[in-house]
Amino acid sequence: MEEFSVLIGGRAGEGINRASAVLNRMMARLGRFVYMYYDYPSLIRGGHNFAIVRSADHAVRTHRDRVDMVLCLDSETVRRHEGRLNPGGVLLYDSSTVKEAEGVPVPLNEVLDAEKAPPITRNSGMIGAFCRVAGISWPLVEEVFVREFGRHAEVNLRVARRAYDSVETQFRVSGGNREPMPVLTGNEAIALGLVRGGLDTYIAYPMTPTSSILHFLAEFARRTEITVVHPESEIAVILMALGAAYAGSRCAVGTSGGGFCLMTEGLSLSGMAEVPVVIVLGQRPGPSTGLPTYSCQTELLFARHAGQGEFPRLIAAPMDADEAYVWSARALDFAWRFQVPAILLVDKTLCEGGYSAVIDPDMKISTPDVGTDASQDEPYLRYRVTPTGVSPMRTVPSKGAVIKVNSYEHDESGTTTEDASVSATMQEKRREKVRTLADALAGFEPVAVSGAGDARVGVVTWGSTGGVVLEAVEGLALRVIRPVVLEPFPVDAYRAAVQGLDRIVVVEQNWTGQLEQLLRVHGFATDARVQQYDGRPFTVEDLASRLAEVV
Amino acid sequence: MATSDLITPATNTWCPGCGNFAIEHALKDVVARMIDEGTPADEFVLVTGIGCHGKMADYLGINSFYAIHGRTIPVATGIALANPDLRVICCAGDGDCYGEGLEHLVFAAKRNVDITLVVHDNRVYGLTTGQYTPTSPLGFPGRSTPAGSPEYPLNPLALMVGAGATFVARAYSRRLPQLRALIENALSHRGFSFLEVLQVCASFYNQTGYYDEHTYDLDPEEFPIADVDRALHLAREWDYSRDSRISLGALYRSRLPTYQEHLAAQRAGIREPGRAIREFLDERT
Ligand SMILES: Cc1ncc(C[n+]2csc(CCOP(=O)(O)OP(=O)(O)O)c2C)c(N)n1
Ligand code: SF4
Ligand SMILES: [Mg+2]
Numbered sequence: 001m002e003e004f005s006v007l008i009g010g011r012a013g014e015g016i017n018r019a020s021a022v023l024n025r026m027m028a029r030l031g032r033f034v035y036m037y038y039d040y041p042s043l044i045r046g047g048h049n050f051a052i053v054r055s056a057d058h059a060v061r062t063h064r065d066r067v068d069m070v071l072c073l074d075s076e077t078v079r080r081h082e083g084r085l086n087p088g089g090v091l092l093y094d095s096s097t098v099k100e101a102e103g104v105p106v107p108l109n110e111v112l113d114a115e116k117a118p119p120i121t122r123n124s125g126m127i128g129a130f131c132r133v134a135g136i137s138w139p140l141v142e143e144v145f146v147r148e149f150g151r152h153a154e155v156n157l158r159v160a161r162r163a164y165d166s167v168e169t170q171f172r173v174s175g176g177n178r179e180p181m182p183v184l185t186g187n188e189a190i191a192l193g194l195v196r197g198g199l200d201t202y203i204a205y206p207m208t209p210t211s212s213i214l215h216f217l218a219e220f221a222r223r224t225e226i227t228v229v230h231p232e233s234e235i236a237v238i239l240m241a242l243g244a245a246y247a248g249s250r251c252a253v254g255t256s257g258g259g260f261c262l263m264t265e266g267l268s269l270s271g272m273a274e275v276p277v278v279i280v281l282g283q284r285p286g287p288s289t290g291l292p293t294y295s296c297q298t299e300l301l302f303a304r305h306a307g308q309g310e311f312p313r314l315i316a317a318p319m320d321a322d323e324a325y326v327w328s329a330r331a332l333d334f335a336w337r338f339q340v341p342a343i344l345l346v347d348k349t350l351c352e353g354g355y356s357a358v359i360d361p362d363m364k365i366s367t368p369d370v371g372t373d374a375s376q377d378e379p380y381l382r383y384r385v386t387p388t389g390v391s392p393m394r395t396v397p398s399k400g401a402v403i404k405v406n407s408y409e410h411d412e413s414g415t416t417t418e419d420a421s422v423s424a425t426m427q428e429k430r431r432e433k434v435r436t437l438a439d440a441l442a443g444f445e446p447v448a449v450s451g452a453g454d455a456r457v458g459v460v461t462w463g464s465t466g467g468v469v470l471e472a473v474e475g476l477a478l479r480v481i482r483p484v485v486l487e488p489f490p491v492d493a494y495r496a497a498v499q500g501l502d503r504i505v506v507v508e509q510n511w512t513g514q515l516e517q518l519l520r521v522h523g524f525a526t527d528a529r530v531q532q533y534d535g536r537p538f539t540v541e542d543l544a545s546r547l548a549e550v551v
Numbered sequence: 552m553a554t555s556d557l558i559t560p561a562t563n564t565w566c567p568g569c570g571n572f573a574i575e576h577a578l579k580d581v582v583a584r585m586i587d588e589g590t591p592a593d594e595f596v597l598v599t600g601i602g603c604h605g606k607m608a609d610y611l612g613i614n615s616f617y618a619i620h621g622r623t624i625p626v627a628t629g630i631a632l633a634n635p636d637l638r639v640i641c642c643a644g645d646g647d648c649y650g651e652g653l654e655h656l657v658f659a660a661k662r663n664v665d666i667t668l669v670v671h672d673n674r675v676y677g678l679t680t681g682q683y684t685p686t687s688p689l690g691f692p693g694r695s696t697p698a699g700s701p702e703y704p705l706n707p708l709a710l711m712v713g714a715g716a717t718f719v720a721r722a723y724s725r726r727l728p729q730l731r732a733l734i735e736n737a738l739s740h741r742g743f744s745f746l747e748v749l750q751v752c753a754s755f756y757n758q759t760g761y762y763d764e765h766t767y768d769l770d771p772e773e774f775p776i777a778d779v780d781r782a783l784h785l786a787r788e789w790d791y792s793r794d795s796r797i798s799l800g801a802l803y804r805s806r807l808p809t810y811q812e813h814l815a816a817q818r819a820g821i822r823e824p825g826r827a828i829r830e831f832l833d834e835r836t
Contacts, residue, residue, distance in 0.1 A: 023707075025835075028836070098755075108734065127615075134818070147834075180836050181836065182832040182833075182835040182836040183835055183836075184832075184835060188831075188835075192828050192831065195824050195827065195828060196824055196828060198824070200633070201632065201633065203629075220831070221818075221819075222817075222819055222826070223819050223822060223827065224819065224822050224824075224827050225818060225822070227632060227821070229632065229657070230659045231625065231628075232654050232655065233654060234656070235622065236625040236628075236655055236658070239618070239619075239622045239625035239626050239629065240625045240626070240628050240629035240632065241626060241629060242616075242626060242629060242630055243598070243616065243626035243628060243629025243630040243632075244629035244633040245629075245633075246616055246626075246629075246630060246633075247596075247630045247633035247634045247637065248633060248634065249629075249632070249634075251629075263641035265619060265622075266619075268621075269618070269619050273616075281613075295747070313637075322589075329726065356834075357832070359828075359832070361824075361825045361826075361828035361829040362825040370787060396593065396596055396614045396630070396637065397591065397593040397594050397614070397634070397636075398593060398639065399593060400593070400594075401593065402612055402613060402614055403614045403615075404608065404614065404617070405616050405617070406608070406617040407601070407617055407618060407619050408617060410617075414615075414617075415559065415561050415609050416561070416609050416617065465656070466752065493691075493814075542691070550730045551816070
């Protein structure tokens with residue numbers, strides 16, 4: 001089967017996330033491109049969890065409403081999801097907990113009893129049965145379990161085998177014709193990108209959807225020189241990062257909207273003191289605590305305007321794991337080169353989604369040189385005015401130099417000033433950095449364009465929503481335009497991207513039309529919009545039908 | 552090194568009679584001595600908050616991070632994390648670090664991060680012209696509390712002993728030799744050093760007469776000690792509100808592994824990023 005989707009559902013606390021990771025990996029081992037969507041409430045136990053694993057022989061970055069198989073660990077899953085089955089699809093259910101369903105029963109209690117296995121292996125039974133129905137060969141099942149469960153593989157495999165033997169093959173999910181690709185969550189890709197960008201220190205206070213960057217890097221730090229810190233609050237997070245950066249440590253921090261609110265005073269300090277930092281801002285629906293484990297695109301304008309005063313900043317919004325890797329590495333390098341705060345604007349869909357990743361561990365970043373060599377400066381002036389606005393940066397300790405950074409307006413030496421002309425000069429220096437930064441970014445495809453060459457209608461979108469847009473427009477004469485860099489806004493690249501279009505539709509996950517507003521600020525008209533704000537990402541079918549109404 | 556080299560040409564704007572001058576000179580003297588004794592000048596880093604005390608960043612000719620109100624400690628912690636060899640000194644205000652940024656103070660003590668905190672405790676907001684702070688006495692007639700502060704003051708020494716600071720001392724801006732000695736002790740202590748300086752604010756809360764009359768020196772033979780109960784007892788002698796004797800000197804000191812030492816012990820060997828990434832990708836394939 002060219003494309004294949006399977007949904008697994010059960011109660012929170014039943015390990016649906018882990019089970020879907022195994023399914024995702026199974027499909028990836030077949031040489032297919034995979035994508036995993038995980039939907040869960042902000043609960044540790046109880047409530048309904050489900051995941052959809054979709055795979056194909058082309059890149060997939062989103063899920064469909066409809067699926068080919070539904071694996072039910074409880075009757076709630078049957079009730080909610082049986083309607084999603086494609087014609088010819090199969091529903092498997094745990095016949096020890098689900099009384100009535102139309103589909104293939106899997107008696108998981110009996111399987112576990114027979115193998116004297118603990119309840120935690122229940123999902124492995126369901127996966128075993130699934131693999132048989134989907135025509136997946138036993139050696140592959142074995143291989144994936146060993147890789148995934150390590151020394152716990154044995155008991156899980158016994159359970160999987162017994163369930164595997166209890167059902168019949170009904171499909172044959174074919175292998176792709178490529179080498180298996182690694183499967184990463186967006187957060188893992190971000191973390192690896194930061195590492196590639198030269199990360200020394202990661203500082204964060206836990207908050208969904210970026211907590212797993214903290215967890216991942218804390219583990220990763222055990223085999224590298226990276227330092228990972230979880231301090232008392234997001235205020236401490238960003239201030240510690242700025243202190244560490246001043247002492248030469250490349251830092252990134254991660255949070256969501258609520259934590260970012262607390263960081264804004266530090267963000268402005270980063271802008272004024274020209275001390276670099278990368279902020280990974282994972283969006284989740286607000287206002288306030290909102291829907292902690294769901295997704296949205298509501299912080300574009302907040303990220304753009306956060307912090308008092310006017311200062312340069314970089315905002316990049318990658319679409320998928322591959323772009324997340326590249327742009328987190330770049331964000332760190334650009335932040336250092338230009339001495340600005342850089343915000344990687346992502347969302348729950350990307351952070352916690354699972355993707356087939358095509359990433360280069362040895363990727364070169366090649367941020368353009370803007371004359372930041374400080375070795376010749378004597379005496380050293382931290383804020384020396386230069387034509388690019390970028391001053392040569394040294395970090396403490398530096399032989400013979402006194403390095404003064406300052407939150408007050410300051411002169412070239414970093415000493416506080418209230419002088420009108422010096423103040424204006426320093427504002428202009430910071431303003432100049434916006435231009436230098438924008439020029440440098442122009443060489444890095446700040447706006448991605450794809451779709452029909454002769455299209456008269458363009459669909460403009462950003463961030464993870466790009467993934468579903470790319471699929472929803474298939475077969476339609478539409479051009480897709482995705483600004484990946486959102487600040488400084490790539491005006492020229494965008495203008496070129498919309499050349500020749502008669503009509504622009506903006507697709508985003510909010511109700512105020514944030515990208516739309518940003519486009520207008522830069523003088524670009526838009527004609528129609530497709531918005532969603534229930535916390536769930538668009539699905540391919542849903543978006544395709546909504547697009548059909550407006551294009 | 553000539554101590555005058557450590558004073559920048561920036562115009563000094565403290566009021567005549569301000570206790571900050573004494574702190575500036577004591578700091579400058581101690582830093583100059585340490586440089587003469589071999590500490591490289593570029594290894595000193597000063598972090599200040601916002602308030603009259605913060606101007607120290609402009610006046611001392613050493614590396615400085617003039618931070619934001621209440622946030623000297625996290626900045627200093629970040630610096631110390633990035634490079635444990637640096638001598639990191641925070642000059643904070645009482646409004647700054649007992650009010651706006653109190654949580655960082657408690658955490659610095661709890662972590663035993665190796666930095667030195669000098670609190671310019673004038674018991675008033677100087678720069679914003681005279682409001683009550685967490686250490687103003689009950690009934691303090693500040694500009695935001697014209698009928699008298701309705702709050703009891705915080706006792707910073709007792710708080711710090713309780714929170715786990717490993718060096719706790721109090722000085723007075725009109726006792727320069729002792730102030731100098733305590734700054735030196737604080738800087739040479741490994742771990743979180745807390746030095747509260749009763750600083751005269753000539754313009755908004757001039758307690759010169761009161762402090763001259765009530766302060767006394769702790770016996771350096773007996774103190775500092777590593778006895779929390781005795782230190783706490785002593786810290787509570789004066790509650791920053793009622794009349795009582797006010798002790799000056801170091802009252803608590805103990806040696807515990809620092810935050811940086813714990814982190815250094817956890818740090819594994821260097822690995823080239825490309826290789827670490829490749830290894831992880833293999834695990835995930
Ligand atoms: C977030 C924030 N809130 C308020 C202020 C205004 N402000 C500047 S200094 C200060 C109080 C200073 O008092 P203190 O820390 O005791 O320092 P002092 O001036 O007495 O040395 C205040 C409230 C500020 N700069 N930042
Ligand atoms: S207001 Fe008080 S603390 Fe501030 S400079 Fe004047 S005397 Fe010093
Ligand atoms: Mg004060």
